[in-house]
Amino acid sequence: MDIFTWRPLNNRAMAKCGIEVYQKGQLSVVIATELADNPGMSICNGFEDLISQIVIAYQLTTQLITWVEYWEKDNELNLVRFNADGDRVSNPSWVNLPPALFSKASMLQQLKAHGYKANNNRNKFPSITSSKS
Numbered sequence: 001m002d003i004f005t006w007r008p009l010n011n012r013a014m015a016k017c018g019i020e021v022y023q024k025g026q027l028s029v030v031i032a033t034e035l036a037d038n039p040g041m042s043i044c045n046g047f048e049d050l051i052s053q054i055v056i057a058y059q060l061t062t063q064l065i066t067w068v069e070y071w072e073k074d075n076e077l078n079l080v081r082f083n084a085d086g087d088r089v090s091n092p093s094w095v096n097l098p099p100a101l102f103s104k105a106s107m108l109q110q111l112k113a114h115g116y117k118a119n120n121n122r123n124k125f126p127s128i129t130s131s132k133s
Contacts (some may be wrong), residue, residue: 001033006053008046015040017050021058021119022111028060029111033070043069047080047092055087058119062087070104077102
């Protein structure tokens with residue numbers, strides 16, 4: 001997991017979250033993790049700003065992203081559905097993925113089993129620092 005530092009557009013405080021990007025061709029799955037020590041806006045409240053910065057940093061195509069939010073503290077996964085118009089996103093909605101059926105570990109196993117690979121372009125961007133998580 002990489003630690004991604006980002007700035008919400010309507011908020012002066014920098015925020016940080018964990019980011020994992022997996023790709024198969026042009027398809028991308030992004031797992032954004034809300035960190036306990038995040039000093040700024042949450043990944044949920046800043047979704048539109050965060051996704052636009054992730055698209056640029058990881059060179060992704062907005063329309064081909066599946067976005068998942070992970071809340072470590074609560075061990076909660078949420079699929080985020082959104083409308084994409086070019087690089088702009090709107091109307092996000094959150095669908096809880098029940099812990100009895102979904103876990104982050106099982107999701108990562110399924111991604112790898114279906115040929116998704118970690119995005120290796122992540123370390124060339126200054127706003128990202130690596131973490132051993």
